[in-house]
Amino acid sequence: MKTILSFLLIGVLGIGYSNAQAVMSRKTVTTKVVPLKYKDQTDTLYLPQIADRLPQLQKALSEKELLNGETLQDVINEYTECGCGITSLQYEVTCLYSDLISIKLTYETMGAYPSTNQRWLTLNPNTGKAIPLSKIITARGLQFIKAEYKKILLNRISKDRKAYAGDADYVAVLPKLMSSVNKLSLNSPQVKYLVTKKGILLSSETILPHVAESFEPDRNVLFGYNQLMKFKYLDAKGVLGKH
Structure with missing residues (x-):
């Protein structure tokens, strides 16, 4: 470490x-x-x-x-x-x-x-x-990251929902946005990550067409090293643990 x-x-x-x-x-x-x-x-x-x-x-x-x-x-x-x-x-x-x-x-x-x-x-x-992320993060850490990532995205969607209150176009795409987050799996090809100087940056592909892409929430979430190390979510035997 x-x-x-x-x-x-x-x-x-x-x-x-x-x-x-x-x-x-x-x-x-x-x-x-x-x-x-x-x-x-x-x-x-x-x-x-x-x-x-x-x-x-x-x-x-x-x-x-x-x-x-x-x-x-x-x-x-x-x-x-x-x-x-x-x-x-x-x-x-x-x-x-x-x-x-x-x-x-x-x-x-x-x-x-x-x-x-x-x-x-x-x-x-x-x-x-x-x-795969499983070569860097422990099984318990993966469970935390999945739950926390969904929680953060759903919170962002909730804030957008208030901001776009009364917008029929947003109301039309909202179920699709919610479904894309609720069904999210870390093993999905739609999920991607980077190792950065600050931590593990996780994201997922947008799902709305071009005409509605402005309704997409920010899908990037950073999981900092301090947090990951504090709760021992970084796998000591994994790729980063070797360093």
Whole structure:
């Protein structure tokens, strides 16, 4: 747990690394900058490039994986033709250890309407495979996080319900919002998390269509290390416990 404490207290490059972690990050992940141009419109893709010493992570974060099955040239061609498709990609490495990397990918796309979405990945750099939250948090901690996450989201929905009182459009989507939270499972592909300098950041995918997305509650909830360590929810034998 010593490294976790330093992770909390030491901020380098804005992502909470110790000096050693910052060096590891620079040696592990570099950035490929791809400019896009359509008429007078310009945008940029910032693609994470993984060091050759981690071939499985390279595969997991290959250009085709990052670009939703498209090749980089396909994305460039689509943008050149209509200024549409993937118009922007940025990333942030929120945590990096020899056996764990958390990375946030932020996409902007243009189709019938502009859209922004994020992919959160927490992977084993050596295998390229996803690390389930159960490898970090104890069974008792998972029960707490699930209950607390639902409680916080339902409270946010309750506040929105008062704010949108009398709005027929909100009333129409409210049952769907409530159902999405009540049926939530931490094992669902709709649930995602990042390891950050402050704690475990948990979120879930939005479920409303574009025309109603303003009714979505904030789905991000941070579970701080102080809280997780106080109640021994961090698994001492898990991935973070090793540090």
